[in-house]
Amino acid sequence: xxxxxxxxxxxxxxxxxxxxxxxxxxxxxxxxxxxxxxxxxxxxxxxxxxxxxxxxxxxxxxxxxxxxxxxxxxxxxxxxxxxxxxxxxxxxxxxxxxxxxxxxxxxxxxxxxxxxxxxxxxxxxxxxxxxxxxxxxxxxxxxxxxxxxxxxxxxxxxxxxxxxxxxxxxxxxxxxxxxxxxxxxxxxxxxxxxxxxxxxxxxxxxxxxxxxxxxxxxxxxxxxxxxxxxxxxxxxxxxxxxxxxxxxxxxxxxxxxxxxxxxxxxxxxxxxxxxxxxxxxxxxxxxxxxxxxxxxxxxxxxxxxxxxxxxxxxxxxxxxx
Amino acid sequence: xxxxxxxxxxxxxxxxxxxxxxxxxxxxxxxxxxxxxxxxxxxxxxxxxxxxxxxxxxxxxxxxxxxxxxxxxxxxxxxxxxxxxxxxxxxxxxxxxxxxxxxxxxxxxxxxxxxxxxxxxxxxxxxxxxxxxxxxxxxxxxxxxxxxxxxxxxxxxxxxxxxxxxxxxxxxxxxxxxxxxxxxxxxxxxxxxxxxxxxxxxxxxxxxxxxxxxxxxxxxxxxxxxxxxxxxxxxxxxxxxxxxxxxxxxxxxxxxxxxxxxxxxxxxxxxxxxxxxxxxxxxxxxxxxxxxxxxxxxxxxxxxxxxxxxxxxxxxxxxxxxxxxxxxxxxxxxxxxxxxxxxxxxxxxxxxxxxxxxxxxx
Numbered sequence: 253x254x255x256x257x258x259x260x261x262x263x264x265x266x267x268x269x270x271x272x273x274x275x276x277x278x279x280x281x282x283x284x285x286x287x288x289x290x291x292x293x294x295x296x297x298x299x300x301x302x303x304x305x306x307x308x309x310x311x312x313x314x315x316x317x318x319x320x321x322x323x324x325x326x327x328x329x330x331x332x333x334x335x336x337x338x339x340x341x342x343x344x345x346x347x348x349x350x351x352x353x354x355x356x357x358x359x360x361x362x363x364x365x366x367x368x369x370x371x372x373x374x375x376x377x378x379x380x381x382x383x384x385x386x387x388x389x390x391x392x393x394x395x396x397x398x399x400x401x402x403x404x405x406x407x408x409x410x411x412x413x414x415x416x417x418x419x420x421x422x423x424x425x426x427x428x429x430x431x432x433x434x435x436x437x438x439x440x441x442x443x444x445x446x447x448x449x450x451x452x453x454x455x456x457x458x459x460x461x462x463x464x465x466x467x468x469x470x471x472x473x474x475x476x477x478x479x480x481x482x483x484x485x486x487x488x489x490x491x492x493x494x495x496x497x498x499x500x501x502x503x504x505x506x507x508x509x510x511x512x513x514x515x516x517x518x519x520x521x522x523x524x525x526x527x528x529x530x531x532x533x534x535x536x537x538x539x540x541x542x543x544x545x546x547x548x549x550x551x552x553x554x555x556x557x558x559x560x561x562x563x564x565x566x567x568x569x570x571x572x573x
Numbered sequence: 574x575x576x577x578x579x580x581x582x583x584x585x586x587x588x589x590x591x592x593x594x595x596x597x598x599x600x601x602x603x604x605x606x607x608x609x610x611x612x613x614x615x616x617x618x619x620x621x622x623x624x625x626x627x628x629x630x631x632x633x634x635x636x637x638x639x640x641x642x643x644x645x646x647x648x649x650x651x652x653x654x655x656x657x658x659x660x661x662x663x664x665x666x667x668x669x670x671x672x673x674x675x676x677x678x679x680x681x682x683x684x685x686x687x688x689x690x691x692x693x694x695x696x697x698x699x700x701x702x703x704x705x706x707x708x709x710x711x712x713x714x715x716x717x718x719x720x721x722x723x724x725x726x727x728x729x730x731x732x733x734x735x736x737x738x739x740x741x742x743x744x745x746x747x748x749x750x751x752x753x754x755x756x757x758x759x760x761x762x763x764x765x766x767x768x769x770x771x772x773x774x775x776x777x778x779x780x781x782x783x784x785x786x787x788x789x790x791x792x793x794x795x796x797x798x799x800x801x802x803x804x805x806x807x808x809x810x811x812x813x814x815x816x817x818x819x820x821x822x823x824x825x826x827x828x829x830x831x832x833x834x835x836x837x838x839x840x841x842x843x844x845x846x847x848x849x850x851x852x853x854x855x856x857x858x859x860x861x862x863x864x865x866x867x868x869x870x871x872x873x874x875x876x877x878x879x880x881x882x883x884x885x886x887x888x889x890x891x892x893x894x895x896x897x898x899x900x901x902x903x904x905x906x907x908x909x910x911x912x913x914x915x916x917x918x919x920x921x922x923x924x925x926x927x928x929x930x931x932x933x934x935x
Binding site: 309311331334335337339341343344345346347348359362363364407 | 769770771773774775776777778779780
């Protein structure tokens with residue numbers, strides 16, 4: 253991203269590092285999150301997603317690095333930033349012993365909204381997040397999807413320019429997840445920037461751009477398409493009546509990075525510089541006397557990108573060790 | 574055999590978890606040690622060194638010796654000389670002395686008349702143990718060349734002449750109840766928000782730590798005052814405990830004590846992670862508060878180290894204040910020293926709490 257564009261950036265971080273004792277949770281991270289986009293943090297548990305989000309909203313002090321969020325220098329100007337951001341925690345963090353209405357009123361007052369603002373914004377949020385039939389219900393008795401809608405309603409009540417969502421859909425069924433993402437796109441259409449962390453591939457696919465984190469290091473970033481195009485491996489899909497046997501055999505081949513079974517098919521990642529990868533793969537399987545139905549090159553999915561990126565890192569680490 | 578294996582598995586897991594829970598582990602060792610030290614060593618019903626004042630109107634060798642004889646029993650310590658009986662009463666109301674020795678100007682003449690009281694002992698009746706100790710001292714008096722016959726001593730019990738124990742316990746009970754509830758309520762209230770994740774949300778909002786603390790504490794101030802009212806009302810209606818000071822003074826003193834305890838609760842909340850730990854720590858403060866503050870056992874009977882610990886507890890100062898106001902009818906200016914200590918305690922604890930309660934997670 254060119255330097256001159258950085259005014260269009262909602263978040264800009266350079267050399268962001270967080271150490272907890274001897275553990276480096278986030279290591280030398282550079283981030284550029286454009287405004288009015290959904291930006292995803294994709295990574296397994298413990299990859300530093302939550303720590304990064306907490307540093308970006310000033311909850312944790314970075315060990316090193318510079319952060320600018322909406323033009324504020326963080327953590328120094330974190331207090332001034334608080335009115336302009338919304339934060340939805342991984343765990344439901346509203347009051348379970350208060351009703352939906354009471355929770356929303358509480359948050360409205362914490363953000364010092366006027367009576368007129370409250371009268372306009374709370375009903376609007378209730379309608380948008382379909383909470384109208386739950387108003388008198390205590391938050392603790394809501395379902396996972398309802399809680400999540402309430403949490404999102406509460407964190408967007410004050411109209412934040414930037415929304416941090418830390419694994420927002422981990423306790424939500426697929427249907428509700430779909431609806432949730434529709435709302436996120438509505439928010440983006442209203443110029444909100446959304447930063448969302450997830451470990452679901454299907455959610456990551458929906459983001460405008462992504463950062464893939466692994467053990468606190470940014471291993472790849474870009475739009476899902478860019479990431480698929482730039483993957484440092486080819487993907488071959490193999491169909492076989494004996495997928496386990498074929499998979500174990502392929503894993504021993506030098507040109508194979510990894511195999512993953514999906515039903516009776518195998519997704520095989522092979523060296524990028526291998527010419528005609530499908531043909532080569534088919535040949536070695538047949539030469540080993542293993543059954544094979546089909547073997548074709550395929551477009552890499554985000555999961556392939558993720559596996560390739562984290563494996564490349566692992567290889568580097570093993571080499572270093 | 575299989576049952577034994579399962580029992581052993583759970584048993585070992587329990588021991589392992591216990592070893593990692595430092596606070597519980599501390600209680601296992603700490604509670605018996607503290608209790609043993611306090612009951613066996615600090616708490617002494619055989620009271621000595623009760624602060625006493627003397628107003629010797631006769632000022633003769635015999636009168637001085639009579640007073641000396643009393644001091645030599647070590648039950649009382651002469652800490653003040655007064656000009657007259659009124660000054661002795663004032664000193665007692667202020668809590669400076671618990672015993673006033675009044676020797677009338679015609680001491681020599683009175684002493685010669687058998688059966689006539691030659692010395693008057695004014696005893697603060699707000700603590701029945703102190704009363705008992707003084708009574709015993711008088712009975713076991715001795716004679717000497719100047720006082721060949723033991724002078725007849727008249728004891729006058731102030732503030733609780735009928736020696737009814739509710740009169741002594743009810744004002745102090747306000748302190749016990751407030752210590753128990755106020756510290757625990759605030760500590761638990763803040764820790765609960767942290768445990769449930771509410772705090773993580775709150776600290777990303779514009780609410781300031783000082784605002785958060787103040788607002789969290791205010792409801793409990795009201796609850797504390799309701800508790801004070803309840804104890805006062807029941808004490809008066811059921812146990813006929815007098816109120817000699819003004820109601821305003823009672824509430825002022827109680828309010829200070831409530832705030833001191835709430836501040837202490839806030840400090841605790843910044844030290845612990847779970848509600849259970851908050852309750853454990855509250856217990857660590859409650860136990861010495863009940864035993865060392867002078868509520869159950871007289872402060873003067875405790876050895877110096879225990880007294881030093883007691884001076885650090887807000888309850889000790891409150892006990893002196895509330896007994897002074899309710900039972901001795903003391904006014905706040907007369908008790909200003911204790912008031913200053915409480916205010917100082919509040920300022921220190923509040924500062925510590927706000928410094929420790931950071932609006933960050935690290």
